[in-house]
Amino acid sequence: MTATTAEQSPPAPPRHPQRWLILGVICLAQLTVLLDNTVLNVAIPSLTRELNASTADVQWMINAYSLVQSGLLLTAGSSADRYGRKKMLLTGLVLFGIGSLAAGFSQSSGQLIAARAGMGVGGALLMTTTLAVVVQIFDDSERVKAIGIWSTVSSLGFAVGPLVGGVMLDHFWWGAIFLINLPVVVLALVAVARLVPETRNLGGERPDLLGALLSTIGMAATVYAIISGPEHGWASGRVLLTAAVGLVFVAAFVLWELHIPYPMLDMHFFRNEKFVGAVAGTILVAFGMGGSLFLLTQQLQFVLGHGPLEAGLRTAPMALSVIALNLTGLGARVVPRLGTPATIAAGMSLLAAGLAAVALLGGNGYSGMLLGLVVMGAGIALAGPAMANAIMSAIPPEKAGVGAGVNGTLAEFGNGLGVAVLGAVLNSRFGALVPAAVGAASLPAALASADDDAERARITDAFASGLETSQLVGAAAVLTGGLLAALLLRRAERAEAARDAPAGAAA
16 A cells, blocks of 8 residues: 555655654644634633623634534645645645734624634645645655644644633733734744645546535534534524535535546545544544533533633643653554554543543542543544544545545534533433423523522532533443444455455465
């Protein structure tokens, strides 16, 4: 497979002499994109006060970025393959910088929402081209380690976002959380222009414009339904309508891709068990990580009484363990020894064990939660890079951008699904234990309506029980999905070995 990669990507030598420096530049650009997924959460009170933002305005300020980004990931990856990955990386940086500048000096909620949407376009280009460039400049012997470092930045972004936002708001006005992106963008532009080689798919395929439109609308509507379900209710007209629109457009996208000679995403990839196994695992790692962080934040703030910045600091050990293990190259050493399926199974099992530890021990104090967070981080450090590498190696090198788009789309989808499903389990358990609190919009609202201390204690205990149940459900889902992904990958490897073996050695 290494030879095939080298033959099909002549503009990008497998062992670029400055590949590790290029990786550092790429990770810097990637970090700014990921920070903006979470940095805005701590600024909500300031935005509400200074821009007179309503609850709906704040929701759109947060969601405009992730919705546009998730909707455009496949299209951005396809564009990078066709028009050049370096060119699209530079374009993404420029768009992200302009959006950050506009967001920092926004004078109204509408301006900030529009600026965040523009940042989402740049973010989609950056998310796909960074991984595609990594695949192009590293050969098989170093790619797992490189992807491990690249994926480490994802964990760092989620952990550092609230902390960076909190520090900036302590010293500056809310717009500063966007303006700090500008020096990074300028540095990355200069470095990318000087260091990153240009690579593109030289096949000369026609652009799949209708496929791009269908996938963008379908994914954006689906993700919106998932992230708005917990707030508006899964049976509400808004959620049902957007979910239906998303499913219709995704189905139309699949049918269109199956019947054209130049598909943006070749649906025959889904006949490859290696690809399907990696897809399932990627969704469930994001499911477990996104859902658990959503639950942990509520547990730390609502049950244990910590502020937003304190809660962010207490969830940081999960990301720090991912960073420590990936930067030491643990995953890169484990994959060749155990194989991809076993590495993924081990990582997903650790992630599930960490979720279970947080559920069963987290209520007794922070030490139990800390143990669970570190174990979860170890699982993500093992499984994440192995699955990203499995997805990228299952897709032809000339489609590296599309592969990165698939990986990013699945991560966004899994993250939203984790929040939606585990949040629904939490609400269901909480409502069953305290029926009178079902009508309350949140735990604080339920506590505010309580008549005495005994009722408030009962409500808090019920919420903690709901958290425990939902975390255990998440652990079971992650464990089951991890074993299934490993099984599919093992079967795919055996099938490949049987095809490659001489006819007489098949037995």
